Amino acid sequence: MNQRKALILFAHGARAATWAAPFERLRDLTQERMPQVPVSLAFLELMEPRLPARVAALAAEGIGHITVVPVFLGVGGHLLRDLPLIVEQLGRDHPGLAIEVAGAVGEDPGVIDAMTDYCVKSAGGA
Amino acid sequence: MNQRKALILFAHGARAATWAAPFERLRDLTQERMPQVPVSLAFLELMEPRLPARVAALAAEGIGHITVVPVFLGVGGHLLRDLPLIVEQLGRDHPGLAIEVAGAVGEDPGVIDAMTDYCVKSAGGA
Numbered sequence: 001m002n003q004r005k006a007l008i009l010f011a012h013g014a015r016a017a018t019w020a021a022p023f024e025r026l027r028d029l030t031q032e033r034m035p036q037v038p039v040s041l042a043f044l045e046l047m048e049p050r051l052p053a054r055v056a057a058l059a060a061e062g063i064g065h066i067t068v069v070p071v072f073l074g075v076g077g078h079l080l081r082d083l084p085l086i087v088e089q090l091g092r093d094h095p096g097l098a099i100e101v102a103g104a105v106g107e108d109p110g111v112i113d114a115m116t117d118y119c120v121k122s123a124g125g126a
Numbered sequence: 127m128n129q130r131k132a133l134i135l136f137a138h139g140a141r142a143a144t145w146a147a148p149f150e151r152l153r154d155l156t157q158e159r160m161p162q163v164p165v166s167l168a169f170l171e172l173m174e175p176r177l178p179a180r181v182a183a184l185a186a187e188g189i190g191h192i193t194v195v196p197v198f199l200g201v202g203g204h205l206l207r208d209l210p211l212i213v214e215q216l217g218r219d220h221p222g223l224a225i226e227v228a229g230a231v232g233e234d235p236g237v238i239d240a241m242t243d244y245c246v247k248s249a250g251g252a
Contacts, residue, residue, distance in 0.1 A: 007249040014202030022200050022232045029242040030249075037249055069248045071241065073199060073232075074148050076140030102248035105241050106148045106199075114240035115197070115231050116155040122195045122228035123133040123156075123163055 006038045006063045008054055011071045012078065013043035020047060023071060038063070044078055055090050055099070065098045073106030132164045132189045134180055137197045138204065139169030146173060149197060164189070170204055177209075181216050181225070191224045199232030 007030065011023045023041055031039040038061075042054035049057075051068070058066060068087070070079050087099055105111055133156065137149045149167055157165040164187075168180040175183075177194070184192060194213070196205050213225055231237055 005249070007245065009245060011199070014200065016202045016206055018206065019200040019202040022230075022238060025238055026241050026245065029238065030245040033242060033246045034249060039245075039249075067249050069245050071199060073137070073197060074140065074145040076142040076145040080142055080144065104148075105244055108240070108244040111237065111240045111244055112148060112151055112155065114234070114237045115152050116159060118231055118234040118237055119133065119135060119152065119156040119165075119195050120159045123131070123160060123165075123193050 003065055004063050005065045005067070006040070006058045007034070008040055008042050008051065008058075008066055008068045009071050010042050010044070010051055010068050010083070011047075013045050013047035015046055026071065044082060051086055052090060052093070055094065055097070059094045059097050064096065065100070067100045067102060069102045070104045072104045075104050075107065079104055129191055130189050131191045131193070132166070132184045133160070134166055134168050134177065134184075134192055134194045135197050136168050136170070136177055136194050136209070137173075139171045139173035141172055152197065168194075170208060177212055178216060178219070181220065181223070185220045185223050190222065191226070193226045193228060195228045196230045198230045201230050201233065205230055 009023060009027055027039050027041050040054055042049050042051040055066060070083065072079055087101060090099055135149060135153055153165050153167050166180055168175050168177040181192060196209065198205055209227065213227060216225055
């Protein structure tokens, strides 16, 4: 099995172009940390590229294993229903490709700790 | 001027009850770090309490200064348009109250660093 790997950071998308900035920064920083694995962004809606297009492009480049990290704060309908349906369809469209979905970024204890620091700092606290 | 302070963590809300969990954890951790300032959640839509109701309750308790931290990953229409309109209306409804809005959690460099760590870890990287 082809084990060339890629990482996709999967975000919601928005009409406002300003929305993408922190996700692009996250992609760049992640890519710097793992130069051997291609890291790209994909969106659920309103922004391009969408996840199916990004996965198709990576599969065409010969990638055999994709990890999808949902860059969402919480687990709502998009991660409970929309993403599993998209990934199910991608499995049918690309039978040789392994797609693994990580937990939501916002549920990671390290991320929650950093958000806590930011909230305390914003309130002028210790 | 009344300077009793409070902190509101302002999140999007979702139909799925699972959505609230990381925000509740964030609220609890932030409250632990600054026990002298009441910390509460408020939502833009789909979940309760909404921001105007939470602000009204705090004002009725004698709070004079509220910091609102948007627990959003990026800055899209909700923070560019919806939140400023809500805060403007709150200013009219509560003329003695000072309301300060912080930057989005997802744009904080410390939060982006922690998300980077999580993405690298999820990809099985260094």
